[in-house]
Amino acid sequence: MIFMKGGICSAKGFLASGVHCGLRKNAEQPDLALIYSETPCTAAGVFTKNIVKAAPVLLDIERLSSGEAQAIIVNSGNANACAPGGKENALRMAKAAADALNLSQEKVLVSSTGVIGQPLNIAAIEKSVPDAVASLSAQGSHNAALAIMTTDTIEKEVACQFEINDTIVHLGGIAKGSGMIHPNMGTMLCYITTDCAISAPLLKKALKDAVDVTFNRVSVDGDTSTNDSCIILANGLAQNETIVEFGEEYDVFFDALKEICKQLARKIASDGEGASHLITCTISGASTEKKAEQIAKSIISSSLVKTAVFGGDANWGRIICAMGYSGEEMDPNRIQIAISSYAESLIVCKNGCGIDFDEEQAARIFKEKEILISADIGEGDCYATCWGCDLTYEYVHINGDYRT
Amino acid sequence: MIFMKGGICSAKGFLASGVHCGLRKNAEQPDLALIYSETPCTAAGVFTKNIVKAAPVLLDIERLSSGEAQAIIVNSGNANACAPGGKENALRMAKAAADALNLSQEKVLVSSTGVIGQPLNIAAIEKSVPDAVASLSAQGSHNAALAIMTTDTIEKEVACQFEINDTIVHLGGIAKGSGMIHPNMGTMLCYITTDCAISAPLLKKALKDAVDVTFNRVSVDGDTSTNDSCIILANGLAQNETIVEFGEEYDVFFDALKEICKQLARKIASDGEGASHLITCTISGASTEKKAEQIAKSIISSSLVKTAVFGGDANWGRIICAMGYSGEEMDPNRIQIAISSYAESLIVCKNGCGIDFDEEQAARIFKEKEILISADIGEGDCYATCWGCDLTYEYVHINGDYRT
Numbered sequence: 099m100i101f102m103k104g105g106i107c108s109a110k111g112f113l114a115s116g117v118h119c120g121l122r123k124n125a126e127q128p129d130l131a132l133i134y135s136e137t138p139c140t141a142a143g144v145f146t147k148n149i150v151k152a153a154p155v156l157l158d159i160e161r162l163s164s165g166e167a168q169a170i171i172v173n174s175g176n177a178n179a180c181a182p183g184g185k186e187n188a189l190r191m192a193k194a195a196a197d198a199l200n201l202s203q204e205k206v207l208v209s210s211t212g213v214i215g216q217p218l219n220i221a222a223i224e225k226s227v228p229d230a231v232a233s234l235s236a237q238g239s240h241n242a243a244l245a246i247m248t249t250d251t252i253e254k255e256v257a258c259q260f261e262i263n264d265t266i267v268h269l270g271g272i273a274k275g276s277g278m279i280h281p282n283m284g285t286m287l288c289y290i291t292t293d294c295a296i297s298a299p300l301l302k303k304a305l306k307d308a309v310d311v312t313f314n315r316v317s318v319d320g321d322t323s324t325n326d327s328c329i330i331l332a333n334g335l336a337q338n339e340t341i342v343e344f345g346e347e348y349d350v351f352f353d354a355l356k357e358i359c360k361q362l363a364r365k366i367a368s369d370g371e372g373a374s375h376l377i378t379c380t381i382s383g384a385s386t387e388k389k390a391e392q393i394a395k396s397i398i399s400s401s402l403v404k405t406a407v408f409g410g411d412a413n414w415g416r417i418i419c420a421m422g423y424s425g426e427e428m429d430p431n432r433i434q435i436a437i438s439s440y441a442e443s444l445i446v447c448k449n450g451c452g453i454d455f456d457e458e459q460a461a462r463i464f465k466e467k468e469i470l471i472s473a474d475i476g477e478g479d480c481y482a483t484c485w486g487c488d489l490t491y492e493y494v495h496i497n498g499d500y501r502t
Numbered sequence: 503m504i505f506m507k508g509g510i511c512s513a514k515g516f517l518a519s520g521v522h523c524g525l526r527k528n529a530e531q532p533d534l535a536l537i538y539s540e541t542p543c544t545a546a547g548v549f550t551k552n553i554v555k556a557a558p559v560l561l562d563i564e565r566l567s568s569g570e571a572q573a574i575i576v577n578s579g580n581a582n583a584c585a586p587g588g589k590e591n592a593l594r595m596a597k598a599a600a601d602a603l604n605l606s607q608e609k610v611l612v613s614s615t616g617v618i619g620q621p622l623n624i625a626a627i628e629k630s631v632p633d634a635v636a637s638l639s640a641q642g643s644h645n646a647a648l649a650i651m652t653t654d655t656i657e658k659e660v661a662c663q664f665e666i667n668d669t670i671v672h673l674g675g676i677a678k679g680s681g682m683i684h685p686n687m688g689t690m691l692c693y694i695t696t697d698c699a700i701s702a703p704l705l706k707k708a709l710k711d712a713v714d715v716t717f718n719r720v721s722v723d724g725d726t727s728t729n730d731s732c733i734i735l736a737n738g739l740a741q742n743e744t745i746v747e748f749g750e751e752y753d754v755f756f757d758a759l760k761e762i763c764k765q766l767a768r769k770i771a772s773d774g775e776g777a778s779h780l781i782t783c784t785i786s787g788a789s790t791e792k793k794a795e796q797i798a799k800s801i802i803s804s805s806l807v808k809t810a811v812f813g814g815d816a817n818w819g820r821i822i823c824a825m826g827y828s829g830e831e832m833d834p835n836r837i838q839i840a841i842s843s844y845a846e847s848l849i850v851c852k853n854g855c856g857i858d859f860d861e862e863q864a865a866r867i868f869k870e871k872e873i874l875i876s877a878d879i880g881e882g883d884c885y886a887t888c889w890g891c892d893l894t895y896e897y898v899h900i901n902g903d904y905r906t
Contacts, residue, residue: 150826150834150854180822180834182855214819215856324823401805402901409902415618418584419728422554430554430584450554451586452619491895497806498813 099260099354101361102268105239108257109268109293110335111136114238116245119226121175121212121219128245130223131172132230133289134199139331141167141207142302144309146326152177153184154208155327157192161204165298167331168205170289171195171227172246174274178210178218179324187220194227209287209327211248211274243272246287249496250276254365260354262347265338267294269351271358275316275366286313286366288328290358294351295334296341304352305330312359315391315484316367317399330355367485368467372492375407375464378485379471381421385478389426396424397471398486408488410464412437412455414446417471432476439466503664503758505765506672509643512661513672513697514739515540519637520649523630525579525616525623532649534627535576536634537693538603543735545571545611546706548713550730556581557588558612559731561596565608569702571735572609574693575599575631576650578678582614582622583728591624598631613691613731615652615678647676650691653900654680658769664758666751669742671698673755675762679720679770690717690770692732694762698755699738700745708756709734716763719795719888720771721803734759771889772871776896779811779868782889783875785825789882793830800828801875802890812892814868816841816859818850821875836880843870 106114112135116128143162145155161167171191178184192206199206210218233241243253257270275286296304309328334340341347368376379397384390397403400420406413414435421433435447437460444463446455463469510518516539520532547566549559565571575595582588596610603610614622637645647657661674679690700708713732738744745751772780783801788794801807804824810817818839825837839851841864848867850859867873 148823148826149828149830149832150822150837177819180819180851180854180856213817214823215851217856324819324826401897405898405901408898411902413617415581415584415728418554419552419618422552422728424553426553428553433554447584447619450584452584452621489898491898493805494809494812494893494895494898497809498815 099258099357101256101258104257104270105243105255105272106133106270106289106291107236107239108270109291111293111333112291113234113236114242115230115233115235116238116241117226117230117233119173120222121173128241129174130226130230131242131245132195132234133170133242133291134234135168135331135333137333137335138166138168139333140165140296140298140301141329141331142298142305143327143329144306146323148324150180150324152179152210152325153188154178154210155325157188158207158327158329161207164204166205167207168201169195169199170207170209170329172209172287173223174211174246174248176210176212176216176218177214177325180215181217183217187218190220191223194224198227198231207329209325211246211287211325214324239270239272246272246274248274248276249371250274250369252369254362254369256358256361258354258358260350262294262338262350265336267336267338268292269294269354269358271362273362273366276369276371286326288313288362290330292330292332293334293336294332295336295338296332296351300341300348301330301332304355308352308356308359312356312363315395316363317395317486364485367487370487371496372490373487374490375488376468376485377407377471377487378468378483380481380483381473381475382481383474383476383478384480387480387482390480390482391484392426393421393424394482394484396420398484401489404486404489407469408490410461412446412460417473418447418450421473428475428477433473434476435473437463438470438472439463440468503662503761505660505662508661509647509659509674509676510537510693510695511640511643512674513695515697515737516695517638517640518642518646519634519639520642520645521630521634521637523577524626525577532645533578534630534634535646535649536599536638537574537646537695538638539572539735539737541737541739542570542572543737544569544700544702544705545733545735546702546709547731547733548710550727552728554584554728556583556614556729557592558582558614559729561592562611562731562733565611568608570609571611572605573599573603574611574613574733576613576691577627578615578650578652580614580616580620580622581618581729583618585619585621587621591622594624595627598628602631602635611733613729615650615691615729618728643674643676650676650678652678652680653775654678654773656773658766658773660762660765662758662762664754666698666742666754669740671740671742672696673698673758673762675766677766677770680773680775690730692717692766694734696734696736697738697740698736698745699740699742700736700755704745704752705734705736708759712756712760712763716760716767719799720767721799721890768889771891774891775900776894777891778894779892780872780889781811781875781891782872782887784885784887785877785879786885787878787880787882788884791884791886794884794886795888796830797825797828798886798888800824802888805893808890808893811873812894814865816848816850816864821877822851825877832879832881837877838880839877841867842874842876843867844872
């Protein structure tokens with residue numbers, strides 16, 4: 099598997115664009131993205147578990163029951179959630195794209211992201227759809243990645259190629275996500291394309307399982323949004339023998355998909371609102387992977403751990419405290435905790451008790467952009483990794499006045 | 503029921519003190535509190551549900567199985583949690599107080615609060631215990647309230663008197679709690695005294711039920727600490743007929759206890775680390791009180807709601823979003839949301855959809871210290887209120903560098 103450029107256009111037959119339709123004030127900022135495959139695709143999606151779901155999420159869930167799609171239209175600047183006329187506007191958005199692309203409406207999926215509760219300016223979107231279609235190109239991934247951003251500070255794009263039985267296959271993705279991020283299905287917008295030939299049921303299974311161990315292990319602020327969506331389109335143009343059952347070919351595809359999702363998940367955590375550090379937390383020595391995951395999630399979700407990392411304070415007491423209220427059983431007297439960078443590692447707690455450590459070494463570790471928190475609970479050999487970020491003044495600044 | 507001064511010394515026969523033993527750097531800051539009843543008490547406590555429990559918590563749980571106690575010694579500046587020699591130090595702390603007060607060790611309870619994982623300077627405490635005993639007085643509640651503070655900016659003290667069958671009874675409490683506060687048993691340190699005569703089993707039941715609807719409905723930052731403790735001592739000196747069964751007398755006592763706990767809980771939320779607003783959130787129209795409580799907790803725990811309140815931004819989309827991921831079922835189309843002060847009320851969402859509202863009125867409401875968020879889910883007639891605070895730059899500042 100080799101990483102490459104091209105994002106969602108790295109796979110054969112996929113075009114994308116990002117244009118400005120006017121939902122966001124800055125005219126330089128694209129706010130309408132279009133993703134299109136020249137041929138029909140099998141398709142799958144995972145969506146927010148929030149009871150309050152935005153209109154486009156409800157529409158996509160309905161449409162994906164067919165396992166087919168060919169285009170996705172996405173706006174930023176407005177979530178089309180809890181807003182008057184939400185369903186109708188989502189349908190109109192899909193219809194505008196379908197008409198301009200000469201597709202049946204059912205083949206078009208829709209996403210929105212931005213402020214909740216305000217009416218969507220559907221006229222502005224409809225007016226710009228022809229422009230989005232005219233702008234479609236095999237170099238359009240980057241503009242699409244820009245157009246789905248809200249408070250993100252960098253676009254999130256990744257792609258790779260790998261071989262299935264000597265056939266070269268491509269897989270790429272774009273994502274947005276910076277605030278309102280918490281491990282509970284999807285947790286952001288993400289679009290993945292592949293030219294792999296794979297049946298709809300297996301595509302769905304692969305996406306769900308990949309999301310579970312990647313996007314669902316990221317937390318920025320503990321809030322699960324109304325609009326979280328992760329959608330994959332597979333058009334089969336790589337011409338590998340269609341994957342229709344579990345086995346070696348499926349495994350190769352699944353591993354690549356997991357890696358793409360992991361790279362995007364890390365980018366989301368790293369670009370968490372106001373973040374100055376990426377926190378990678380691994381719990382080991384657990385009796386089950388699920389348990390390790392729950393404990394790691396508790397740590398990356400703790401406001402006190404997050405502020406300590408921001409302050410460069412090796413206050414591991416907050417880490418063991420967050421482990422203790424994770425809801426999982428464990429023997430506190432077996433807990434061992436280390437705080438590390440990729441260059442060096444510092445053990446701060448053994449057998450549940452603090453040990454003397456070198457504060458200068460701790461200070462050196464906190465100078466790195468990525469901080470590794472690892473803890474072993476000494477009861478088994480399962481482990482899991484979750485990703486988060488620190489809590490900074492900038493988070494408060496960004497979210498204290500988001501609507502204006 | 504009349505509120506009065508005197509805190510934990512308002513009840514007959516209770517003395518308290520707060521002295522400086524040296525665990526906190528500032529010599530002006532008392533850091534060792536002693537609470538003493540001149541006669542034996544029935545006693546009860548509720549404690550953190552965190553798996554990782556500090557040594558004094560484990561000791562108190564054991565000692566309270568007798569339902570009796572006569573004194574409580576508390577230090578701030580060090581949590582005696584995950585620290586070498588924790589159990590031994592907790593025992594020594596109790597013994598020092600017991601010896602100086604001429605009590606059996608089993609009658610003394612112990613609490614600690616402060617940094618986790620560092621060895622407790624027990625020698626400093628032992629040296630100061632005679633001073634704490636010599637300082638005991640019926641005017642000592644305020645000093646005790648000061649001595650248990652950590653990042654609290656104001657002491658938390660409340661007292662009342664009421665009648666049980668024409669006998670005057672007193673009830674008072676002190677509490678500390680500012681960060682690491684989340685609804686899950688106790689959530690802080692709190693000591694309550696009463697001269698009411700009540701059996702140990704009923705005292706325990708009353709305390710647990712009162713804590714459930716007050717302290718367990720407060721969140722500052724989502725972190726449940728290793729040391730949370732709420733302890734009540736009842737010495738019977740009011741000479742009412744001892745309450746030994748449920749009935750009118752029990753109800754009068756319970757209502758007063760609930761009110762004292764509620765006042766202290768509100769003080770904790772209001773003094774949340776860095777808080778500039780107290781958030782009082784009431785969910786109504788629920789099919790059960792538990793459901794209303796869960797939804798309200800989800801709102802007061804949301805970082806995005808908290809930053810919006812800090813920013814004075816009536817971004818109710820974040821409120822409905824937090825309701826949606828509360829884990830409770832509801833029909834989004836029936837949700838109604840209002841943001842209010844005690845002077846005026848602003849409906850911002852009807853039938854799950856945003857409605858036009860007056861931004862100037864919203865701005866006026868956010869100028870108040872206490873913001874009321876109320877939502878009705880239109881399915882029943884149960885309701886619950888929870889308390890929280892906003893998330894500010896100051897929270898990040900306080901917690902970015904707590905140990906130094």
